[in-house]
Amino acid sequence: xxxxxxxxxxxxxxxxxxLVILAILLSVAFVALAVGAEMxxxxxxxxxxxxxxxxxxxxxxxxxxxxxxxxGVSVxxxxxxVGSTWVAFMTNNAIIA
Numbered sequence: 001x002x003x004x005x006x007x008x009x010x011x012x013x014x015x016x017x018x019l020v021i022l023a024i025l026l027s028v029a030f031v032a033l034a035v036g037a038e039m040x041x042x043x044x045x046x047x048x049x050x051x052x053x054x055x056x057x058x059x060x061x062x063x064x065x066x067x068x069x070x071x072g073v074s075v076x077x078x079x080x081x082v083g084s085t086w087v088a089f090m091t092n093n094a095i096i097a
Contacts, residue, residue, distance in 0.1 A: 009068075012060070012063070012071065012074070013060070015078075016056055016057070016060045016074065019052070019053065019056045019077065019078050019081050020053045020056055020057060022053075022081055022082075023049045023050060023052055023053030023056070023081045023084075024053065026045065026049045026081070026084055026085065027045075027046045027049045027050055027084075030042040030043060030045045030046050030049070030084075030088050031043070031046060039092050040092070040095060041088065041089075041091035041092025041093070041094065041095040041096070042088045042089075042091075042092050043088075044087050044088055044091035044092075045084040045085060045087045045088025045089075045091070046084075046088075048080055048083065048084035048087045048088075049080070049081055049084035051077075051080055052076075052077045052078065052079070052080030052081035052082075052083070052084060053077065053081060054077070055073055055074070055076055055077030055080060056074050056077035056078060056081065057077075058073055058074075058077070059071055059072070059073030059074030059075070059076075059077055060074055
């Protein structure tokens with residue numbers, strides 16, 4: 001152990017759950033903003049967030065199947081989940097301008 005009390009696998013599992021929940025919540029929020037506030041550019045973030053959540057799950061399964069392999073796919077998924085906010089707001093700003 002590294003002193004934190006949680007093993008690497010437990011931390012990765014927790015982060016997987018957090019990122020998938022975040023992807024779902026962001027997708028719902030983007031749709032709600034698009035419909036409620038007529039910010040139609042926000043819809044661009046929905047597929048990015050969903051793709052990111054799927055990649056996080058795929059990366060987790062690949063890591064478990066390879067007995068502790070690399071987590072590159074999960075990292076890419078996490079970047080997409082977080083980056084979906086940037087995509088949504090930048091697309092919305094481009095439509096408004």
